[in-house]
Amino acid sequence: MENCFLRIQWYPGHMAKAMRTISENAKLIDVVIEVVDARAPQSCRNPSFEKAFRGKARVLILNKKDLADENATKQWENWFGARGIPAAGLNSLMSGAGREAIRLIEQAAKPAVQKYGDKGAAKTVRVMVTGIPNVGKSTFINCLSGERNAKTGAKPAVTRGIQWVGITPRLELMDTPGILPPRLDDRAAAVRLAFIGSIRDDIMDIEELAGELLHYLSQTCPEKISSRYKIDPEGKTGEELLEGVGRARGFLIAGGEIDLGRAARTALDEFRSGKLGRISLERPN
Ligand SMILES: Nc1nc2c(ncn2[C@@H]2O[C@H](COP(=O)(O)OP(=O)(O)O)[C@@H](O)[C@H]2O)c(=O)[nH]1
Ligand SMILES: [Mg+2]
Incomplete structure (x- = not known):
């Protein structure tokens, strides 16, 4: 990660x-x-x-x-x-x-x-x-x-x-x-920009990115994950959450494996378009 x-x-x-x-x-x-x-x-x-x-x-x-x-x-x-x-x-x-x-x-x-x-x-x-x-x-x-x-x-x-x-x-x-070019010197900021789609997905590993997003959401608003994907996010890693999304949507590939790429695109799209609800990633401190 x-x-x-x-x-x-x-x-x-x-x-x-x-x-x-x-x-x-x-x-x-x-x-x-x-x-x-x-x-x-x-x-x-x-x-x-x-x-x-x-x-x-x-x-x-x-x-x-x-x-x-x-x-x-x-x-x-x-x-x-x-x-x-x-x-x-x-x-x-x-x-x-x-x-x-x-x-x-x-x-x-x-x-x-x-x-x-x-x-x-x-x-x-x-x-x-x-x-x-x-x-x-x-x-x-x-x-x-x-x-x-x-x-x-x-x-x-x-x-x-x-x-x-x-x-x-x-x-x-x-x-x-x-x-304006986005700032990438601050990793936490760059990750948020990637979540909202301001950094092109094709230069990142989207499975890692989606895993990190799901993990972040599981910490800050677990109910949004559980209600949309019918998974219990408690104690799960990003990868496990991503698998959960794929399973919930029936994204399977040959051999019964979960299509993690498709699960990742779905999770990112749904967050970005507000389907997971209204979620702010930052508040003034
Ligand atoms: N929900 C929502 N979507 C918006 C809003 N403004 C822009 N968008 C969407 O955000 C995406 C990027 O918008 P765009 O104007 O192309 O961004 P630009 O790259 O800064 O010029 C598009 O899919 C827009 O429809 C808004 O206020 N609310
Ligand atoms: Mg534009």
């Missing part, structure tokens, strides 16, 4: 390129919207990029709140809020999410707009969406641009190869998200 993640790494060149792209784009924008997965907000953040965003207004979207524990998400909103980053839980797939997001952005941009207003100028607020893979950046951008005001004309403006989409008469959105 220990070397399950040793094969995961970002090439330094990739990291440097991501940093360059983010820094260049950061110059063009007023508000950085960071999308994280509400189930693991801390692990989704990449502190390496903080300096690129210094001085910008910030909004933190705790996305996929429908999959996270409601209380934990509330705690995260308060925790980030107390540290100067306005944060809000959101389900980007729900109608009305775009309007809620616009309200948050306008609030964050208020000081900048005010500064221009004092000089008699009207400020167009430009925003960029960032985040690590699979947290819902594209879905969020869609929900935001779905709310765009028809009167502004939806024509995207092309500046230096960047497309801006008018959301309201004074709010423009960069139409491509800034993809």
Whole structure:
């Protein structure tokens, strides 16, 4: 289990390129919207990029709140809020999410707009969406641009190869998200990112990963495992739990052996899509 993640790494060149792209784009924008997965907000953040965003207004979207524990998400909103980053839980797939997001952005941009207003100028607020893979950046951008005001004309403006989409008469959105590389220096964080699907499965041993997920769940919310897979998780190892899932689903291969690969994909899919219930992997400490 220990070397399950040793094969995961970002090439330094990739990291440097991501940093360059983010820094260049950061110059063009007023508000950085960071999308994280509400189930693991801390692990989704990449502190390496903080300096690129210094001085910008910030909004933190705790996305996929429908999959996270409601209380934990509330705690995260308060925790980030107390540290100067306005944060809000959101389900980007729900109608009305775009309007809620616009309200948050306008609030964050208020000081900048005010500064221009004092000089008699009207400020167009430009925003960029960032985040690590699979947290819902594209879905969020869609929900935001779905709310765009028809009167502004939806024509995207092309500046230096960047497309801006008018959301309201004074709010423009960069139409491509800034993809941040996930942090892999902290093993516990990397494991959570793998659980939520932010690290590509094909570079990991998914049977080990699913075993570790099932074991983690058996420690933190055993009832969710027992009710879905009809197994008693008490005292079982990850591998035994994985076998239990395969047996419960009748995933057998020739010779009556359990198809552990299929059991692993099932357990991971079901956790990621919320079929095991609303489960947060992190709470503020
Ligand atoms: N349940 C739920 N699923 C979401 C939400 N936002 C995005 N998703 C799903 O998460 C997956 C990744 O979303 P995507 O926008 O492609 O992520 P990106 O890689 O950050 O651009 C997709 O299957 C989306 O449908 C949300 O708020 N709730
Ligand atoms: Mg995307």
